[in-house]
Amino acid sequence: MRRPAASLVAFAALALALLGGGAQAGDIAPHERRSGRTFMAPETQAMQADDTTNPGMLWVLQGAGLWDEKAGTSGRSCAGCHGAAEAMRGVAARYPAFDPASGKPIDLAGRIRQCRSARQGAPDLARDSDALLALTTFVAHQLRGMPIAPPKDPRLDPYRETGRQIFTTRMGQLDLSCANCHDDNWNQRLAGSAVTQAHPTGYPLYRLEWQGIGSLQRRMRNCMIGVRAEPFAAGSDDFIALELHLMQRAAGMAIETPGVRP
Amino acid sequence: MTRALVSVPPAAKRGEIVDVRAMIAHPMETGYRMGPNGAEIPRDIITRFVCTYDGAEVFSAEFFPAVSANPFVSFNLIATESGTLAFEWTDDKGQIETASAEIVVS
Numbered sequence: 001m002r003r004p005a006a007s008l009v010a011f012a013a014l015a016l017a018l019l020g021g022g023a024q025a026g027d028i029a030p031h032e033r034r035s036g037r038t039f040m041a042p043e044t045q046a047m048q049a050d051d052t053t054n055p056g057m058l059w060v061l062q063g064a065g066l067w068d069e070k071a072g073t074s075g076r077s078c079a080g081c082h083g084a085a086e087a088m089r090g091v092a093a094r095y096p097a098f099d100p101a102s103g104k105p106i107d108l109a110g111r112i113r114q115c116r117s118a119r120q121g122a123p124d125l126a127r128d129s130d131a132l133l134a135l136t137t138f139v140a141h142q143l144r145g146m147p148i149a150p151p152k153d154p155r156l157d158p159y160r161e162t163g164r165q166i167f168t169t170r171m172g173q174l175d176l177s178c179a180n181c182h183d184d185n186w187n188q189r190l191a192g193s194a195v196t197q198a199h200p201t202g203y204p205l206y207r208l209e210w211q212g213i214g215s216l217q218r219r220m221r222n223c224m225i226g227v228r229a230e231p232f233a234a235g236s237d238d239f240i241a242l243e244l245h246l247m248q249r250a251a252g253m254a255i256e257t258p259g260v261r262p
Numbered sequence: 263m264t265r266a267l268v269s270v271p272p273a274a275k276r277g278e279i280v281d282v283r284a285m286i287a288h289p290m291e292t293g294y295r296m297g298p299n300g301a302e303i304p305r306d307i308i309t310r311f312v313c314t315y316d317g318a319e320v321f322s323a324e325f326f327p328a329v330s331a332n333p334f335v336s337f338n339l340i341a342t343e344s345g346t347l348a349f350e351w352t353d354d355k356g357q358i359e360t361a362s363a364e365i366v367v368s
Contacts, residue, residue, distance in 0.1 A: 052269035211331035
């Protein structure tokens with residue numbers, strides 16, 4: 001029971017500092033932006049940098065298999081329409097994007113699910129299922145090294161604004177917003193762990209704590225549980241809006257998928 | 263589907279010490295955890311890993327519940343002849359997963 005108690009004290013201390021401090025640093029200046037990778041120990045950074053030690057590559061391998069596998073009533077594979085996965089370079093860097101069919105923004109995992117059910121006629125893949133994570137990781141991996149490029153689509157603007165509001169709204173029993181930590185105190189530590197700037201450069205990423213790969217939404221759910229708020233539903237509009245805001249915030253930063261985090 | 267990644271240098275000089283790495287996707291469920299309904303999650307781990315070089319065993323390891331998911335093994339060996347490095351992971355159910363890589367020695 002020692003660890004939860006210690007982190008509780010740290011959380012409370014941070015909450016007090018935030019309530020008492022008052023100084024609002026606001027947005028991070030573009031030249032100060034740092035990937036979460038740069039906050040990690042050198043050993044963990046090396047683990048991510050080398051494909052022979054990066055466990056996320058196991059999901060890239062699985063995704064590559066699924067990409068070429070025929071599925072559903074159409075009898076077609078992803079490759080059957082899209083060709084080699086390299087063709088997805090540049091396409092995936094702009095997600096979440098506006099989906100005219102639903103009139104709402106959609107993220108990469110949502111698009112893959114939609115493609116499977118509408119075009120392949122295949123059974124739906126659950127969010128956070130291994131197969132969907134593998135496909136998403138495989139597609140996002142094609143973009144490694146490319147900058148995050150949020151689309152300049154005015155239809156997305158209201159959702160981005162919603163995302164920004166969620167990011168800056170205090171929530172949960174600890175009454176903390178995302179910005180309280182990730183904009184104003186990213187250089188501090190929380191229970192021994194780096195707070196970081198929350199740039200979604202490596203998702204889906206392999207978290208050593210999870211002993212597996214996980215989505216950005218899973219990470220955000222973790223954070224919401226941390227401040228003792230009720231997490232949004234998986235794939236909900238609120239999460240997509242937050243993703244939109246995070247991508248805008250990290251526009252131009254290099255994609256690292258699959259990232260490794262402690 | 264086996265998800266294993268092995269890394270062996272494709273070419274080496276005779277007598278050279280080469281770095282071999284092997285990683286496999288496996289839950290390595292300890293058997294000590296309970297599921298959300300309070301039911302025990304049965305143990306499911308890889309118990310043995312073997313690497314053979316042209317049929318001769320050059321490295322083996324026993325795994326226990328403390329080994330994390332997706333186990334990663336790295337070791338060195340001396341390149342003697344061109345041949346095949348075969349990797350084999352055996353789990354609790356007796357299921358065997360395999361992978362292999364070629365090395366050219368000059």
